[in-house]
Amino acid sequence: MTAGEPAPRAAADAAAGVPAVAVPAVAVPAVADMAPEASAARSARRPHHPPVRRTWFLATGAYRAYALREASSVVVGLFVLNLVIGLVSAHRGVDAFTRWVELQRSPAVVALTVVALAMAVVHAITWFRATPAVIRVRRGRRHLDRRWVVLAHYLLLAAFAVVVLLWLGRS
Amino acid sequence: MSGEVLGTITLRVQRYRPDVDEAPHLVDYAVPWGQDTSVLDALTWIKDHLDPTLAFRWSCRMAICGSCGFVLNGTPRLGCEHFVRDYAPGPLVVEPLANLAVERDLVVDLEPFLASLERVRPWLAPDPDDPPGETGNRQTPEQLLAYHDYAMCIDCLLCYAACPQVALAPDFLGPAAITAAVRYDKDSRDHGNGDRLPALDREDGLWACTFVGACSTACPKGVDPAAAIQQAKAATAAAWAAEFLLPRRGGRS
Numbered sequence: 001m002t003a004g005e006p007a008p009r010a011a012a013d014a015a016a017g018v019p020a021v022a023v024p025a026v027a028v029p030a031v032a033d034m035a036p037e038a039s040a041a042r043s044a045r046r047p048h049h050p051p052v053r054r055t056w057f058l059a060t061g062a063y064r065a066y067a068l069r070e071a072s073s074v075v076v077g078l079f080v081l082n083l084v085i086g087l088v089s090a091h092r093g094v095d096a097f098t099r100w101v102e103l104q105r106s107p108a109v110v111a112l113t114v115v116a117l118a119m120a121v122v123h124a125i126t127w128f129r130a131t132p133a134v135i136r137v138r139r140g141r142r143h144l145d146r147r148w149v150v151l152a153h154y155l156l157l158a159a160f161a162v163v164v165l166l167w168l169g170r171s
Numbered sequence: 172m173s174g175e176v177l178g179t180i181t182l183r184v185q186r187y188r189p190d191v192d193e194a195p196h197l198v199d200y201a202v203p204w205g206q207d208t209s210v211l212d213a214l215t216w217i218k219d220h221l222d223p224t225l226a227f228r229w230s231c232r233m234a235i236c237g238s239c240g241f242v243l244n245g246t247p248r249l250g251c252e253h254f255v256r257d258y259a260p261g262p263l264v265v266e267p268l269a270n271l272a273v274e275r276d277l278v279v280d281l282e283p284f285l286a287s288l289e290r291v292r293p294w295l296a297p298d299p300d301d302p303p304g305e306t307g308n309r310q311t312p313e314q315l316l317a318y319h320d321y322a323m324c325i326d327c328l329l330c331y332a333a334c335p336q337v338a339l340a341p342d343f344l345g346p347a348a349i350t351a352a353v354r355y356d357k358d359s360r361d362h363g364n365g366d367r368l369p370a371l372d373r374e375d376g377l378w379a380c381t382f383v384g385a386c387s388t389a390c391p392k393g394v395d396p397a398a399a400i401q402q403a404k405a406a407t408a409a410a411w412a413a414e415f416l417l418p419r420r421g422g423r424s
Contacts, residue, residue, distance in 0.1 A: 046189035047272035047280050052338045060245065063335065066383045130382065133398035134405055141312045 069126045072119035079116035128153040174205040181262035204255040211239050211250035227277040237327030242266040247332035247389045268332040287344045290370040291352035296363025308360040321354035323392045330386035340379035346386035346396035349377050353399040372407045
């Protein structure tokens with residue numbers, strides 16, 4: 001519809017006695033002006049991307065707990081590395097193995113052992129707490145309470161520990 | 172505001188007008204509050220009385236539409252179901268959802284999430300060999316249980332604000348999108364698991380998740396997206412093994 005041209009409805013309205021309303025000329029944008037490039041040039045959008053800090057894992061208590069959980073495996077890994085070195089030393093001979101055993105008495109290795117034990121406990125607790133996410137036991141129209149899944153893991157751990165300690169005690 | 176005014180709190184709101192501001196910045200507003208003033212009510216009061224240019228999303232006011240997600244004092248929360256009385260004496264810092272691009276003030280860009288959602292084909296795919304037909308699909312309450320919690324998602328994106336991998340891993344699908352995939356995969360009426368697998372089984376699909384678990388903590392509807400993702404990991408790994416040992420004719424693209 002272009003300005004200046006009386007619409008059919010206006011003529012009908014006039015015939016029926018409806019007062020004419022002066023309609024100002026409206027500039028209808030041409031199709032070319034509605035091309036994507038044209039509107040993109042006029043866009044005021046400037047999304048702000050929040051920067052990510054390298055130390056994001058220190059920001060909240062939950063993130064710090066997650067970082068500790070992940071770091072625990074590194075410490076346990078170092079302890080396992082120590083055991084591997086012991087295996088290699090045993091393979092090398094009595095002298096090498098004796099040196100490795102003496103090394104275990106050093107303050108650094110004792111500290112590593114104590115910290116590794118603590119980290120292994122952290123790892124076990126957080127792992128057990130996470131298992132109900134994957135082990136969902138359906139019982140009819142409900143799921144088994146998550147705490148039973150966690151408890152089952154602790155019971156298995158206790159049973160395994162008893163077996164190992166008995167076996168160690170016998171030898 | 173209905174009810175007695177119990178005090179005035181400072182709302183420290185992140186403002187950002189891309190045509191005027193160089194970068195987002197915090198602005199303080201003094202807002203009166205009563206017993207039932209929600210954070211959303213407080214933002215509305217600012218818009219009505221102090222600054223009509225403040226932009227934020229909201230709709231239902233009852234924690235079902237998922238529009239009014241913000242970060243309140245560092246925690247992703249829905250503005251309509253958290254109350255100023257719990258943050259008094261304040262100040263209460265109100266920021267837009269974290270890890271998403273900020274368009275204006277408290278409004279974030281949802282397009283990347285919507286693209287992720289589309290990639291996981293979040294609809295019921297009928298069995299091509301045996302479509303439901305006139306009888307329709309039948310499902311027992313036990314079958315409903317398998318996916319019911321995952322269907323409670325309101326796409327509020329609090330989980331995206333909580334998840335560090337959304338910020339760190341480019342093109343990570345994110346908790347809600349993966350949960351939507353799992354919701355349909357576990358639905359007995361659906362036969363689209365194979366079609367969803369290519370979107371999930373990628374390094375930037377579900378494998379970017381490291382089970383931080385913050386998504387489930389942030390979820391206001393008890394969806395437990397972390398559990399959905401870990402179950403999807405188990406299912407995807409099993410599907411990979413099955414494909415490796417017993418490949419289907421044609422495989423998957």
